[in-house]
Amino acid sequence: MSRxxxxxxxxxxxxxxxxxxxxxxxxxxxxxxxIGPNGAGKTTLLRIAAGLMRPTKGSVETTRSIxxxxxxxxxxxxxxxxxxxxxxxxxxAAPIGRKTLGELSRGTxxxxxxxxxxxxxxxxxxxxDEPWEGLDPDASRWLSNELRARRExxxxxxxxxxxxxxxxxxxxxxxxxVGGELRSESVTVDDLSAATDRSALLLAAFDRxxxx
Amino acid sequence: xxxxxxxxxxxxxxxxxxxxxxxxxxGYATFVAVNAPKDSEEILGLTLVGxxxxxxxGYRDRLIRGHFDPILAGRRSRITIxxxxxxxxxxxxxxxxxxxxxxxxxxxxxxxxxxxxxPLSALLYVSVVVWAVSLVLGRNTGGVLWMAGLFVLAAAxxxxxxxxxxxxxxxxxxxxxxxxxxxxxxxGLLFTNGGQVELPVLLLVLLATVxxxxxxxxxxxxxxxxxxxxx
Numbered sequence: 001m002s003r004x005x006x007x008x009x010x011x012x013x014x015x016x017x018x019x020x021x022x023x024x025x026x027x028x029x030x031x032x033x034x035i036g037p038n039g040a041g042k043t044t045l046l047r048i049a050a051g052l053m054r055p056t057k058g059s060v061e062t063t064r065s066i067x068x069x070x071x072x073x074x075x076x077x078x079x080x081x082x083x084x085x086x087x088x089x090x091x092x093a094a095p096i097g098r099k100t101l102g103e104l105s106r107g108t109x110x111x112x113x114x115x116x117x118x119x120x121x122x123x124x125x126x127x128x129d130e131p132w133e134g135l136d137p138d139a140s141r142w143l144s145n146e147l148r149a150r151r152e153x154x155x156x157x158x159x160x161x162x163x164x165x166x167x168x169x170x171x172x173x174x175x176x177x178v179g180g181e182l183r184s185e186s187v188t189v190d191d192l193s194a195a196t197d198r199s200a201l202l203l204a205a206f207d208r209x210x211x212x
Numbered sequence: 213x214x215x216x217x218x219x220x221x222x223x224x225x226x227x228x229x230x231x232x233x234x235x236x237x238x239g240y241a242t243f244v245a246v247n248a249p250k251d252s253e254e255i256l257g258l259t260l261v262g263x264x265x266x267x268x269x270g271y272r273d274r275l276i277r278g279h280f281d282p283i284l285a286g287r288r289s290r291i292t293i294x295x296x297x298x299x300x301x302x303x304x305x306x307x308x309x310x311x312x313x314x315x316x317x318x319x320x321x322x323x324x325x326x327x328x329x330x331p332l333s334a335l336l337y338v339s340v341v342v343w344a345v346s347l348v349l350g351r352n353t354g355g356v357l358w359m360a361g362l363f364v365l366a367a368a369x370x371x372x373x374x375x376x377x378x379x380x381x382x383x384x385x386x387x388x389x390x391x392x393x394x395x396x397x398x399x400g401l402l403f404t405n406g407g408q409v410e411l412p413v414l415l416l417v418l419l420a421t422v423x424x425x426x427x428x429x430x431x432x433x434x435x436x437x438x439x440x441x442x443x
Binding site: 047050053068069073087117 | 214218219222274278279281282285436437438439
């Protein structure tokens with residue numbers, strides 16, 4: 001069962017084409033890695049999938065039960081971290097005291113933001129933009145385990161990251177976005193299952209796709 | 213999942229300084245109500261100015277920073293978001309106004325000006341206009357622009373012309389339209405005549421309020437949450 005279907009998505013920012021005719025589907029119990037260089041359109045694609053932005057062309061079909069996390073820099077800095085967690089019925093292992101989100105270290109803010117967004121265990125589609133950014137090894141492991149657990153429970157996820165080794169560890173399939181175009185879906189479930197070094201496989205594919 | 217109202221209360225409610233200012237003003241209102249009840253108009257005027265700033269909560273500036281992402285993601289419609297944002301922006305000031313009105317009613321015998329049709333419609337109109345203006349321009353801009361506009365009108369000596377237009381009584385619709393236009397430009401006129409307003413003028417001011425409110429809702433529905441600095 002598909003949790004997210006994007007058909008022919010294009011997005012123009014003024015005259016600049018940020019996404020060109022992107023089509024992809026993510027099914028239940030699947031983690032899709034979205035890989036691409038800076039400015040490739042990953043954030044734009046995730047925000048369109050989340051319903052935060054409208055595509056210039058194309059259609060989006062998703063479940064209503066979506067959790068989106070755009071990174072620690074999108075959290076409202078003046079809100080007390082404990083209040084933010086309470087809002088989402090979430091708990092944290094991080095030392096937050098009475099600090100506001102803006103007063104936390106970058107890594108702690110990222111973790112608190114992820115804990116809040118992942119607190120709802122009934123979410124059917126997770127859209128995470130650079131989720132490992134700034135996390136320490138413990139928090140990185142926690143996030144990877146959490147994603148695997150969600151996959152087992154039938155949730156789908158699209159995860160964009162430059163941390164290829166972390167992505168390779170959890171993803172079932174990957175797509176590469178370069179200059180707003182989905183270059184290929186060449187790294188499949190079978191490729192990843194057969195690979196002895198999954199991150200090397202993804203990095204090699206990424207390097208090939210960056211070539212003009 | 214949290215509700216839009218709860219979310220906005222946590223993320224975009226007025227700062228602590230606004231609550232402190234409201235408490236100070238309420239203390240002053242109590243003093244005036246006990247010692248100089250005839251000056252309650254001054255308190256309502258100050259409340260209106262306070263509301264002009266408090267209801268200018270802003271929307272787009274936070275939207276493009278991603279602060280509203282969690283509550284917007286996955287929604288087919290943003291109507292509830294828009295209504296919750298308007299409620300959070302406007303209602304605290306209305307509650308304060310009603311508290312001042314109750315104080316006025318408790319401490320003197322004549323009818324409370326706060327509950328008269330004119331001042332109430334002025335409060336609603338100003339609240340909605342500053343809220344709508346600040347949606348795109350940013351926090352406090354609605355209130356600041358409104359006050360700047362009043363200073364410009366006063367400096368250009370246009371207030372007395374507006375007063376004349378508002379003060380003319382007639383069954384003619386064109387005259388009522390002129391009076392309503394004057395009240396829309398300078399809502400302070402709605403405080404005159406003990407807060408009594410002719411029905412056509414009142415309806416036209418309320419119509420303008422509803423129109424601006426609908427415009428504000430449309431702005432929230434139309435704004436795309438493109439990040440200012442995508443990572």
